[in-house]
Amino acid sequence: MDAGTAPWVAKPPDLEPFEAGHDGVPYVLSFAAPAAGPHVVLSAITHGNELCGAVALTRLLDCGVRPVRGRLTCAFVNVDAYQRFDQTDPFAARYLDEDMNRVWSCATLDRPARSREHARAKVLRPVIAQADYLLDLHSTSMASAPMLLCGPTKKGRALALRLALPAEIVADEGHLAGPRLSDYDAFADEARAPTALLIECGQHFEPSSAEVALEAALRFLLHTGVIDRVPPNLKPPRNVAATRVLEVTDRITVRTPAFTFVRPLGSLEVVGKAGTLLAHDGGESIVTPYESCVLIMPARSIVPGETALRLARAVPAAPGHRV
Ligand SMILES: [Zn+2]
Incomplete structure (x- = not known):
């Protein structure tokens, strides 16, 4: 799609109310439940121009979503790039210095900060390292049906199938250029329990992508037991069993x-x-x-x-x- 003719209808949500964050990490909101349970992280704008995740998380937060078990963390990842989003050049805000979805190895994150994305990833790392489950919300540059990327592990594939979202499940090894957030450390280790998925919710400029992101986020929270009902005013997620996996x-x-x-x-x-x-x-x-x-x-x-x-x-x- 030509950027100049993108039929963009939504405005990027204002994230300033979330700047203070919790526990000293800006733009990361975290809520503990009184009952024990998993720590579930929903992450958005790992790519700054993929606004669907920001729309979905702000809607959840505006609804006052709180966990009934465990801990819920909502992380706005690359806020610096997101804040540069300009509708006249909507692809430019993907990142500032480097792709933030290629830096997620311990070896890379152990090094001194080399870019704004690398510095932010180092700040987020302790939060990500505590996740039992993580869903990273993305969108695509080209038109596409939603795709749930489960990585190469059996545990990732099993979780993707159990979620039963209306999305193609794609099992893949990630990118030669570097590991994604959903490939980080324990997520990529079959022997450890933490599990992460990445969802491509549709094209960046399709309003439906934000609806897909919200549906996926709700389904993820319900499935992991962090919430036990859909917050008022939000549509319950559908339940669509996948018949195939794209390997x-x-x-x-x-x-x-x-x-x-x-x-x-x-x-x-x-x-x-x-x-x-x-x-x-x-x-x-x-x-x-x-x-x-x-x-x-x-x-x-x-x-x-x-x-x-x-x-x-x-x-x-x-x-x-x-x-
Ligand atoms: Zn992306």
């Missing part, structure tokens, strides 16, 4: 500045034939490696070292399901 088999990372797609590719587009040409990268031809190959999130801008596209194969969500 990412190939991550296409841009190698050269000469990378080009042979045509505009759609997200979740299915390419029937194996060997269909998708892109050129320098002298290399990139083709579908198998039949009925599902294209996941072709990139809007091509940057060497970053992901251009992922390729996935549909598998049954459970024995007996058909894909």
